[in-house]
Amino acid sequence: MHPNVKKLIDLQTVDQEIVSLRRDTSSLPAEEAKRKKKLDEIDKVAAEKKDRSTKAELDYRALEKAVKQSDDEVKKLNERLNGVKNNAEYQATLFQIESVVRERDRVQDECLRILETTDPLKAEAAAAAQAAAEERKVFEGFLTEAQRLRIACEERVKGVVEKRKFVAEGIPPELLGTYDRLFATRDSLAVCAVERGHCQGCYNKVTTNDTAKLMGGATVVSCDSCQRILYLQR
Numbered sequence: 001m002h003p004n005v006k007k008l009i010d011l012q013t014v015d016q017e018i019v020s021l022r023r024d025t026s027s028l029p030a031e032e033a034k035r036k037k038k039l040d041e042i043d044k045v046a047a048e049k050k051d052r053s054t055k056a057e058l059d060y061r062a063l064e065k066a067v068k069q070s071d072d073e074v075k076k077l078n079e080r081l082n083g084v085k086n087n088a089e090y091q092a093t094l095f096q097i098e099s100v101v102r103e104r105d106r107v108q109d110e111c112l113r114i115l116e117t118t119d120p121l122k123a124e125a126a127a128a129a130q131a132a133a134e135e136r137k138v139f140e141g142f143l144t145e146a147q148r149l150r151i152a153c154e155e156r157v158k159g160v161v162e163k164r165k166f167v168a169e170g171i172p173p174e175l176l177g178t179y180d181r182l183f184a185t186r187d188s189l190a191v192c193a194v195e196r197g198h199c200q201g202c203y204n205k206v207t208t209n210d211t212a213k214l215m216g217g218a219t220v221v222s223c224d225s226c227q228r229i230l231y232l233q234r
């Protein structure tokens, strides 16, 4: 085997190790996005429930205030009733009181109807807020763990990259460039074996002439079909 090809095989082992290490963390961004989306949805539900609860509370208070105003008005009208001068005015005031009381009772009913919903809505909002807080905690835990994984992975990659420098030493730059390009574009397999006359990268037949060159070991031979650098499997 050509000595440079032997070196490239070792280099490829190192490069494949780097690829494999990086694969450990390659799914993290997608996983993070998925979890963030879930959290956003839970946050949205919690915000909506809080809004509904707050609105019911405000509506209740507004109606309660309206009932109180009606009561005051009735009180004033009753006082006026004592000072009326004639029957017509008396009847008119009575009629007015009836009208205010009727409206007051209607508002009171509405107010009580809303009051029945405020506690359940408040409980629902609290449960949703609790669920959102728990989910946020889980998400933050995931972020911390993901970051820890990334750092650990980069540490290991750094170590292997250091080793790569030694392994790549002595390989002619042009050959190294060809190798790098092939490694990047041929699915992390730039150097591959020939078995029973076939390139194991693309499974095409290797010519007799190339097989002879490979046996001679004096030149670097590339596959005619996939351009991968070849060696004979013994």
Ligand SMILES: [Zn+2]
Residues within 6 Å of the ligand: 199, 200, 201, 202, 203, 204, 223, 224, 225, 226, 227, 228
């Ligand atoms: Zn090939």
